[in-house]
Each structure stands twice: as structure tokens, then as C-alpha cells.
Amino acid sequence: MTSPEQIFALIDCNSFYASCERVFRPDLARTPIVVLSNNDGCVIARSADAKPFIKMGEPYFQIKDKLQEHGIVAFSSNYALYGDMSQRVMTVIESLVPALEVYSIDEAFADLSGIAGASVEMLGREIRTRVLRSTGIPVGVGIAGTKTLSKLANHAAKRWIRQSGGVVDIRDPDRRDKLLKAIDVSEVWGVGRRMTAHLNSMNIRTAWDLAQADAWTLRKQFSVVIEKTARELRGVPCLELEHVAPPKQEICCSRMFGNRLHHIEPIREAVATYAARACEKLRAQGSLCKKVRVSIRTGMFNPDEPKFALGVICELPYPTDDTRQITKAAVAGLEQVFREGYAFSKAEVLLLDLRQRGEFTDDMFSITQPAESEKVMHVLDAINGKWGKGTMRPGGVPATPAWAMRRELMSLSYTTRLDQLWTVYAK
Numbered sequence: 001m002t003s004p005e006q007i008f009a010l011i012d013c014n015s016f017y018a019s020c021e022r023v024f025r026p027d028l029a030r031t032p033i034v035v036l037s038n039n040d041g042c043v044i045a046r047s048a049d050a051k052p053f054i055k056m057g058e059p060y061f062q063i064k065d066k067l068q069e070h071g072i073v074a075f076s077s078n079y080a081l082y083g084d085m086s087q088r089v090m091t092v093i094e095s096l097v098p099a100l101e102v103y104s105i106d107e108a109f110a111d112l113s114g115i116a117g118a119s120v121e122m123l124g125r126e127i128r129t130r131v132l133r134s135t136g137i138p139v140g141v142g143i144a145g146t147k148t149l150s151k152l153a154n155h156a157a158k159r160w161i162r163q164s165g166g167v168v169d170i171r172d173p174d175r176r177d178k179l180l181k182a183i184d185v186s187e188v189w190g191v192g193r194r195m196t197a198h199l200n201s202m203n204i205r206t207a208w209d210l211a212q213a214d215a216w217t218l219r220k221q222f223s224v225v226i227e228k229t230a231r232e233l234r235g236v237p238c239l240e241l242e243h244v245a246p247p248k249q250e251i252c253c254s255r256m257f258g259n260r261l262h263h264i265e266p267i268r269e270a271v272a273t274y275a276a277r278a279c280e281k282l283r284a285q286g287s288l289c290k291k292v293r294v295s296i297r298t299g300m301f302n303p304d305e306p307k308f309a310l311g312v313i314c315e316l317p318y319p320t321d322d323t324r325q326i327t328k329a330a331v332a333g334l335e336q337v338f339r340e341g342y343a344f345s346k347a348e349v350l351l352l353d354l355r356q357r358g359e360f361t362d363d364m365f366s367i368t369q370p371a372e373s374e375k376v377m378h379v380l381d382a383i384n385g386k387w388g389k390g391t392m393r394p395g396g397v398p399a400t401p402a403w404a405m406r407r408e409l410m411s412l413s414y415t416t417r418l419d420q421l422w423t424v425y426a427k
Helices: 016-023 060-069 079-094 119-135 147-159 173-182 193-201 207-212 215-221 224-233 264-284 323-337 371-387
Strands: 008-013 033-036 043-046 073-076 099-104 107-111 139-144 167-169 251-261 287-298 309-320 344-356
Touching: 008 079, 008 119, 008 147, 016 033, 016 043, 016 079, 060 073, 079 099, 079 107, 079 119, 107 147, 119 139, 119 167, 139 147, 147 167, 147 173, 147 224, 173 207, 207 224, 215 224, 251 264, 264 287, 264 323, 264 344, 264 371, 287 323, 309 323, 309 344, 323 344, 323 371
Parallel strands: 033 073, 139 167
Antiparallel strands: 008 107, 008 139, 033 043, 099 107, 251 344, 287 309, 287 344
């Protein structure tokens, strides 16, 4: 009995951050939108109608007049809202497909193998309709025989949305080859700017050219990743669906301060806050940590400010996921790297040497995490899971810190805070 043909779909949200803002602001349905980075620094997301006027990464302070000139509305990044909306989108998709791999906050691969003929494209359109109706987020769907091709199909679904209706199926070899010849090699998944320059020098300029290139030569000259990419473009599946994401090997939490900090006290609060957040992520993936790296730095672009950056790695007494133990080590590390006389702009807490329980092979006399610590952390996570993040927190973590990053244009947290729920008034 032959196995069914492999079919992948990539479902990608259109201008996700901007779309999230529009869901709760229907008055902005036809208004261009940009979303800004931490501290309202630069543009990190644009709605389709804002792209002709604003480039990605442009500093906000330089484009305020341009935004006003073109009637473009700016928002501070609202990560709590975007994360919650992402979860809602993925839940809807998961209810419609046999298997799903959440690839990022705004895109996911689905395995549609075994679904017959024309039903595949119909399912793609059903996914698009259901997600839009249930969440208000528009998505594009690309369908193909490999993950790399489904990425290209999704690109085509968005690029030619009027003709495609947001869904493109390129399982047919003729349609696939026609698309490959029309797409620049720089648009291929995993081919960056530097790789594009190398490929162009070999006269590989389109996705079709890359698909026709000798796979072994690509492997020898570049890497096995580019070899697999070329094979996938030919329709040979080399990448499987990841049903369970592997645990992260490092967990980082860092933020720019809302203003320059000259004294250690507020930086100590920030480091404690970042350590607590990193520990939440650590426990969520069921890992333990053996090392913590703490670093601080000044702004690096102001010629009038002295520059300073330093970090230190702190060994923990035993592998742990206890917020108290990790925060204690992180704050002690801060005491080592802090220097008076500088205006600090950022701190970072990085959890290193992560392993799952049972993977650390110390000798029988080594200290291990007490059972009481696990019970306390379980209660902490249960309370915060039920009543909201930050309901219970370490004493060194303030509720509303003065050093928090600037988000003066942030929308309400419509779906994650009871006091900011969307209110609809009937006339």
C-alpha cells in the first residue's frame, strides 16, 4: 500500500501586528498603520497600504511628519495583545487540519497529506474564511508538496491576492514551474541577502534557477541547507513537520529602558524583572538552568555619551528553575558589572546550560533543587495563570516601574486584561 502524497500548507497572517490593531479599531480599516519597536524607536511592522510610504526600520522621530502627511497611524508594540491573538488564530487553524507546526507568532505549517484532490484548495479557503470570521485576522494560504514550495505559494497568495483570493495551490508541476520562474531567488525561504549575492554570481537569479542547480555542487560550495532547499524547490520533500518544538537551548529576556539609568537601584529592579520573566519561560518548557549571564550596556550611537558594555556568567549551586535562586544570582552578577558614571540603556538576562530534568549527570553527593522549591514555583505559576501575569511576583519586581520602556502610543490590551475589555454600545 503506497503512502499518500505529501501536502503542506503554510498559513501566514497578513501584516500581523497591524492587523491585530485593526481588529479592535474598525474605524482604521482603510487607514495605513505602522507598529513601532521598543521605546517607540523604529518601524517594525506595516500594513500593506503603509508600505509604499514607509520603509521597515525607519526611526520614528525622523518620520513623524511623513506619517502625518500620508495619514498613517502609529502604534507602540503591544506584545501581550499580539501573543493572545496569535494563540487564537492557531487554535482555529488546528481545529481544521490533521497536524500543525506553529513556526512563528504569525505563521504555521499544516500537513494536509491524505486529503483528496480539489478538497485541498477548498480546505485552504475554508481556513482563510474561518480565521477571518473567528479572529478578524486575514491570512494567506500556500499549498504545495514541500514546505519550501508552500512558503513560495504563500508569497504568491499575498502578492497576487486579487487573482488568488488569498490561496495558491502549486501542486501541479506546470503551475509550480511557472511560479518558480517568476520569483526572485531572494524570496526563497532561507536565502538571505548575502546568499543572494553569491547565487547571483553563479547566474542563479530566480527560484527556478536554484531548483535546476546541481544539488551536490550547492552542498559543497555552500551547505546542506541550500542543497535541501534546491531539492525542495524541485518537489522532493526534505523537511518534515515538527509536531513538538524542541526545548530552547538558551532563554533570553532583555529590554531597552524607557530612559537612561545612572544608578544601580533601578537597574537591579530591571534585572530582577527580566530574570523572573525568563524563569517563566524556563518552567514552561520544563527545563532547568545551571548558568546565568547578566549584561548591561550604555547607548552605542550617541557620540556625546561615554560607551560601556560588560557581562558576567554566574554559576548556580544546582540546576534549578526557581525564580528566587536565579534572580539572586542575576542580581549578584549585576553588582560585579555595574560601574558608576555611565548612562545605561539596556540590561539582559540570559539563561544558559539548559537541560530537561534527569539530563544533568552530577555525582551522588551534588546538591539538587529541593522539592519545596518546585512546589512554590508551581503555586506561583498557577496563581499567575489564573489571575493574570504579575499577580504574584518577587518582592524586587515592581508593578509599574519608572524605568519601563516607553510605549506612549500603545493600544489597550483588549483580550488580556479585564479592565481593558472591548466595550460595544448599542444605539
